[in-house]
Amino acid sequence: MIFLRRQLPLLITMITGLVMAAQYYVPHPASEQLLTTVTKWLQIIGGFALVLGITSLFHVHAAKIRRKEAGWAYSLVLYVGMLGTIIVGLWNNGKESIDGALTSFGWVYSYTLVPLQGTMFAILAFFIASAAYRSFRARSREAAVLLVAAVIVMMGRVPLGEYILPLSGDLSSWILNVLNASVRRAILIGVSLGAVALSFKIIFGVERSYLGGGKE
Amino acid sequence: MTFAERMLRIDRRIIFLVIGLCTLVPLLFPVGLPIKISSEVRGVYDYIEGLPEGSVFLLSLDFDPASKPELYPQAIAVLRHAFKKNLRVVAMTLWVSGTGLADQILTQTAKEAGKENGKDYVFLGWSPGGSAVILNMGQDLYNAFPADYGGKATKGLPVLAGVQNLRDVTYAISLGAGNPGVEAWYVFGKDKYKFELGGGCTGVIAPGLYPLLRSGQINGLIGGLRGAAEYETLIGQKGKAVAGMDAQSATHLAIIVLVAICNIFYFSLRRQQRRQDGMGS
Numbered sequence: 001m002i003f004l005r006r007q008l009p010l011l012i013t014m015i016t017g018l019v020m021a022a023q024y025y026v027p028h029p030a031s032e033q034l035l036t037t038v039t040k041w042l043q044i045i046g047g048f049a050l051v052l053g054i055t056s057l058f059h060v061h062a063a064k065i066r067r068k069e070a071g072w073a074y075s076l077v078l079y080v081g082m083l084g085t086i087i088v089g090l091w092n093n094g095k096e097s098i099d100g101a102l103t104s105f106g107w108v109y110s111y112t113l114v115p116l117q118g119t120m121f122a123i124l125a126f127f128i129a130s131a132a133y134r135s136f137r138a139r140s141r142e143a144a145v146l147l148v149a150a151v152i153v154m155m156g157r158v159p160l161g162e163y164i165l166p167l168s169g170d171l172s173s174w175i176l177n178v179l180n181a182s183v184r185r186a187i188l189i190g191v192s193l194g195a196v197a198l199s200f201k202i203i204f205g206v207e208r209s210y211l212g213g214g215k216e
Numbered sequence: 217m218t219f220a221e222r223m224l225r226i227d228r229r230i231i232f233l234v235i236g237l238c239t240l241v242p243l244l245f246p247v248g249l250p251i252k253i254s255s256e257v258r259g260v261y262d263y264i265e266g267l268p269e270g271s272v273f274l275l276s277l278d279f280d281p282a283s284k285p286e287l288y289p290q291a292i293a294v295l296r297h298a299f300k301k302n303l304r305v306v307a308m309t310l311w312v313s314g315t316g317l318a319d320q321i322l323t324q325t326a327k328e329a330g331k332e333n334g335k336d337y338v339f340l341g342w343s344p345g346g347s348a349v350i351l352n353m354g355q356d357l358y359n360a361f362p363a364d365y366g367g368k369a370t371k372g373l374p375v376l377a378g379v380q381n382l383r384d385v386t387y388a389i390s391l392g393a394g395n396p397g398v399e400a401w402y403v404f405g406k407d408k409y410k411f412e413l414g415g416g417c418t419g420v421i422a423p424g425l426y427p428l429l430r431s432g433q434i435n436g437l438i439g440g441l442r443g444a445a446e447y448e449t450l451i452g453q454k455g456k457a458v459a460g461m462d463a464q465s466a467t468h469l470a471i472i473v474l475v476a477i478c479n480i481f482y483f484s485l486r487r488q489q490r491r492q493d494g495m496g497s
Contacts (some may be wrong), residue, residue: 161467
């Protein structure tokens, strides 16, 4: 049993990891066919992951409703919303529109999901303004540099800013293209090297937390 | 409580009101300040402008309704340009919650340009797998999307004539609001299948894509509402983005003024406290 639970997954991970890493450098048709097959598997697994995620969400919220935990009414709203959308979606074969005409599923999408998500995102502008007023203070030299850079970029990214301070457009572009790009690149290289190191650890079985049950 | 202290603890509803007014008033009474075109946006525009008729143009609308205010005008402007240039448009999304929106955008712009579904354009819809879909398309487009969004078999569609995989795509643009988005299209798409790639994104994630832009991994970037407004200006069809730029100008300025006021009161309070501490000791 320990072989099936521990050693076999580690073996599959190692073989798959090494083969797929090597595949990238082998342009042979057989290698390309392997990639085609494996990416199809990935898509199928992705579909199952979606089902698994929804099932898990249902379980978590069902438990909340059953135990009448704090905020259980929100879980009930989630249940009603999700089940309602799934039923309407299945009824319409998952189509939001047919020949340009909205289906009932499309109606749910256009008149509930679109405005709700839009509202959530729009609210951010108000909270960002309030947060900027309360915390964007030049408490130190570093904070002052950040503050000045932010003001220049904010001015340079809108026509009114460029109209008031014509230099702000070029300055903002320089900050984004030179300072920002170089720092981001350094972070990206660091993150990528970390990802390579982690991949090696997973392939060679050093990192096993994905198997569950903690480290052995 | 001193005046400075009172101002620093101002009711946040006043700030909300200021921001609300700064958004609403310019939308009702637009000023229409000129919009300067950046080299990032021009990169995308010039490339599409230089494509010969009938080139395969792939547009991946990788966003959901939350990013509609910024990415919807970008998608409309880019599609209008592509249809005007008579490119063969292949649209899709990697975000399941963006499928309906992507379909609406494509249907609307195609209808406006008098284009025919299946012949001039196709909407492939969404397929599970995230970034893996890009790899799958790179290997075999018909394997990743055997049918289009309307359920029609993709094999044999006139718009996809001569297209087997991503290597046959002349130009691709990902309008992304996160992951999978522009970066995934570079890592899993352009790097392996060697097509030219451009990007579009929300203002928040635009700075994160500048390394890709500077190194030529993407040939242009349409960033946020400003980028969309620049593209609308370039194609000469002013739309929602240009209309929204006045509101964005006013809100940016309001935030700058608010931050300046907050710092003035912060420093005056600090000076007061130092003075009091000096007198105390």
